[in-house]
Amino acid sequence: xxxxxxxxxxxxxxxxxxxxxxxxxxxxxxxxxxxxxxxxxxxxxxxxxxxxxxxxxxxxxxxxxxxxxxxxxxxxxxxxxxxxxxxxxxxxxxxxxxxxxxxxxxxxxxxxxxxxxxxxxxxxxxxxxxxxxxxxxxxxxxxxxxxxxxxxxxxxxxxxxxxxxxxxxxxxxxxxxxxxxxxxxxxxxxxxxxxxxxxxxxxxxxxxxxxxxxxxxxxxxxxxxxxxxxxxxxxxxxxxxxxxxxxxxxxxxxxxxxxxxxxxxxxxxxxxxxxxxxxxxxxxxxxxxxxxxxxxxxxxxxxxxxxxxxxxx
Amino acid sequence: xxxxxxxxxxxxxxxxxxxxxxxxxxxxxxxxxxxxxxxxxxxxxxxxxxxxxxxxxxxxxxxxxxxxxxxxxxxxxxxxxxxxxxxxxxxxxxxxxxxxxxxxxxxxxxxxxxxxxxxxxxxxxxxxxxxxxxxxxxxxxxxxxxxxxxxxxxxxxxxxxxxxxxxxxxxxxxxxxxxxxxxxxxxxxxxxxxxxxxxxxxxxxxxxxxxxxxxxxxxxxxxxxxxxxxxxxxxxxxxxxxxxxxxxxxxxxxxxxxxxxxxxxxxxxxxxxxxxxxxxxxxxxxxxxxxxxxxxxxxxxxxxxxxxxx
Numbered sequence: 001x002x003x004x005x006x007x008x009x010x011x012x013x014x015x016x017x018x019x020x021x022x023x024x025x026x027x028x029x030x031x032x033x034x035x036x037x038x039x040x041x042x043x044x045x046x047x048x049x050x051x052x053x054x055x056x057x058x059x060x061x062x063x064x065x066x067x068x069x070x071x072x073x074x075x076x077x078x079x080x081x082x083x084x085x086x087x088x089x090x091x092x093x094x095x096x097x098x099x100x101x102x103x104x105x106x107x108x109x110x111x112x113x114x115x116x117x118x119x120x121x122x123x124x125x126x127x128x129x130x131x132x133x134x135x136x137x138x139x140x141x142x143x144x145x146x147x148x149x150x151x152x153x154x155x156x157x158x159x160x161x162x163x164x165x166x167x168x169x170x171x172x173x174x175x176x177x178x179x180x181x182x183x184x185x186x187x188x189x190x191x192x193x194x195x196x197x198x199x200x201x202x203x204x205x206x207x208x209x210x211x212x213x214x215x216x217x218x219x220x221x222x223x224x225x226x227x228x229x230x231x232x233x234x235x236x237x238x239x240x241x242x243x244x245x246x247x248x249x250x251x252x253x254x255x256x257x258x259x260x261x262x263x264x265x266x267x268x269x270x271x272x273x274x275x276x277x278x279x280x281x282x283x284x285x286x287x288x289x290x291x292x293x294x295x296x297x298x299x300x301x302x303x304x305x306x307x308x309x310x311x312x313x
Numbered sequence: 314x315x316x317x318x319x320x321x322x323x324x325x326x327x328x329x330x331x332x333x334x335x336x337x338x339x340x341x342x343x344x345x346x347x348x349x350x351x352x353x354x355x356x357x358x359x360x361x362x363x364x365x366x367x368x369x370x371x372x373x374x375x376x377x378x379x380x381x382x383x384x385x386x387x388x389x390x391x392x393x394x395x396x397x398x399x400x401x402x403x404x405x406x407x408x409x410x411x412x413x414x415x416x417x418x419x420x421x422x423x424x425x426x427x428x429x430x431x432x433x434x435x436x437x438x439x440x441x442x443x444x445x446x447x448x449x450x451x452x453x454x455x456x457x458x459x460x461x462x463x464x465x466x467x468x469x470x471x472x473x474x475x476x477x478x479x480x481x482x483x484x485x486x487x488x489x490x491x492x493x494x495x496x497x498x499x500x501x502x503x504x505x506x507x508x509x510x511x512x513x514x515x516x517x518x519x520x521x522x523x524x525x526x527x528x529x530x531x532x533x534x535x536x537x538x539x540x541x542x543x544x545x546x547x548x549x550x551x552x553x554x555x556x557x558x559x560x561x562x563x564x565x566x567x568x569x570x571x572x573x574x575x576x577x578x579x580x581x582x583x584x585x586x587x588x589x590x591x592x593x594x595x596x597x598x599x600x601x602x603x604x605x606x607x608x609x610x611x612x613x614x615x616x617x618x619x620x621x622x623x
Contacts, residue, residue: 034526035447038439039455045436045496046455049477050462056473116364121357128368129613134375137601139555141573142594145580146378149591155390157377164393189374197613250468253557253573257580271468278472279562287472295469302464 060288078289114199136193144257176266405592441504
C-alpha cells in the first residue's frame with residue numbers, strides 16, 4: 001500500500017519520477033504522520049474515555065472503593081458477594097426477560113413496517129414512513145413519559161378505552177409483569193424507526209429479478225418472503241438483532257422515566273442496579289464488579305451472535 | 314497544481330459514485346421498466362389499509378400526548394377523557410418555561426448538542442478518512458479499537474467514567490459532556506464506509522499533482538463527503554439532544570442541567586406535576602422536530618448500513 005500505483009490514465013501528465021525520488025522521510029510523512037494527525041484526537045479520546053475508565057473499572061472491581069480515599073484491595077470478595085446477591089440476580093434476570101421479549105418485537109415490527117413501506121402496492125408510503133419515523137426524534141426519557149401518560153393506571157387513555165369497552169382497567173403500574181409489558185411496548189415503539197430504515201435499505205437491495213423468478217416458479221408471497229427476501233437481508237437482520245440486544249441489555253433512561261424500576265424494585269434492570277449501587281449507595285467497588293459481569297455478558301452475546309452469523313453465512 | 318482545474322468535474326463524478334446504488338432499487342417503481350411490473354404496482358387496498366392502521370397505532374401515543382399538553386390541568390384527569398381538548402390552553406408550556414428554569418436548560422442542551430455535533434462530524438470525518446485510505450498497522454489497530462467501543466458502552470463503566478471526569482476537572486461542567494461524546498463509533502464507520510467508495514485514483518492523482526496529504530483531505534475529500542456530513546450531523550444532534558446518561562453522571566448543579574435530566578427530575582418526583590411535565594416534554598421535542606423536517610432527506614434517504622446506532 002505504501003507505494004501509490006500510478007496508471008497512465010490517472011492524470012494527464014503522470015510524472016512518476018519526482019514522486020518516487022522523494023526522500024524516505026517525506027514518504028513516511030505521507031503515510032504515517034498524516035493518518036496519525038487525522039486520527040490523533042480520536043485516539044486520545046479513546047484512550048482517555050474508554051481505555052482509562054475500562055482499566056479503572058476492572059481495578060475498582062477488586063476493591064471496596066466508595067468514591068473517596070485510597071483503593072483497598074479485597075480480592076474477589078465483591079464477586080463472591082455479587083454471586084450470592086439475590087437482587088443482582090433479579091436485576092440480571094429481569095434484563096434477560098426484557099431483552100428476550102423486546103428484541104423479537106422490535107425486529108418483527110421494524111421488518112414488517114419496512115416490508116409494507118417498500119411494497120409498491122401501498123399508497124401514501126412517504127407520509128406513513130414519516131409518521132412511523134417520528135418516535136426516533138423523541139428521547140428515551142420523553143418516550144418513557146409518553147407511555148407513562150398513555151398507560152396511567154387511574155388516568156391513562158388505555159385504561160379509559162378498556163373501561164369504555166366494558167373491561168376492567170388493568171393495573172399497568174402496580175403489577176410487575178404489566179409494567180414490564182408497557183416498557184416493552186414503549187421500546188418497540190421507540191426502536192422501530194431506526195431499524196425500519198436499515199431494513200428498507202436492505203429490502204431495496206434485493207434484486208427484483210430474484211423475486212420475479214420465484215414468482216414464475218409458483219412461489220406465493222409468503223414463500224417468496226421466506227426463501228428470497230429473508231436470506232437476502234440476513235446481514236441486516238443480524239445487525240439489527242445484535243444492536244437491539246445490546247441496546248436492550250443497557251436500557252436505562254426510558255425505564256427511569258417510565259417506571260423508575262417499579263413497582264418496588266421488580267423491574268430494576270441491570271444498568272439501573274449498577275447506577276443505584278454505584279452512585280446512590282456509592283458502593284463503587286461493588287458496582288464495578290457488577291459492571292464487569294455485564295461487560296462479560298455483552299461480549300458473550302456479541303461473540304455468540306457473530307459466530308452464529310458466520311456459520312449461517 | 315497543474316490539474317487543479319480538472320478536479321471539479323472529476324470530483325463531481327466521484328461524488329455520484331457512492332449514490333449510484335440508488336437508481337437500481339428505484340427502477341422497481343416500474344417507471345423505467347414497464348411490463349409485468351405494472352401489475353404489481355397496482356394499489357392494494359388491504360395492504361394500504363394495514364399500513365395506515367399501523368401508522369395510526371404508532372401515531373396514537375404521540376398524538377394523545379401532544380393534545381393532552383394543550384389541556385388545562387383540571388381537564389387532564391377528568392373523566393370521560395376526550396382526545397381533543399375541550400378547552401385549549403398554553404398554560405402548561407408557559408408554566409414549564411417559567412417555573413422550571415427551562416430556558417436555562419434549553420440553552421445548556423443547545424450548547425452541548427451544537428458544539429459536540431460540530432466536533433463529532435469533523436473528527437469522525439478525519440478518522441473515517443484515515444481508516445479508509447491509509448492501510449497500515451496503526452489504522453487497522455485503531456479500527457478494531459473503535460469496533461470494541463460499540464460492544465462496551467458507557468453504561469458498563471459508569472463509576473470509573475465518573476472518576477475520570479472528576480480527575481480531569483470536568484465534573485459539573487458542560488465540557489464534561491461535550492468532550493467524551495466527541496468520539497462515536499457510528500460516525501467513524503459512516504465516514505469510513507463512505508471514503509472506501511471514493512476511488513483511490515482520485516487520491517493518487519492529487520498526490521501526483523503535489524498536493525499534501527492533509528490538503529487532499531481538506532480540499533478534496535471533505536467537500537466530497539457532504540451528504541454523509543449532513544447525515545451524521547443530524548444523528549449526532551439527535552444523540553446529544555436526547556442524551557441522558559452522560560449529563561446524569563457529569564452534572565450535579567441544576568444550573569447546568571440539560572433538558573433530559575431536568576425532565577427526569579420532574580417525572581421522578583413523588584407527585585408528578587403533569588401539566589408542567591407535558592408542556593416541558595413537548596417543548597423539548599420542538600428543536601429536533603424542526604431540524605428533522607428541514608433535513609429529513611438526509612435521514613430518511615440515507616443509505617444507513619454501517620453500525621449506525623448509539
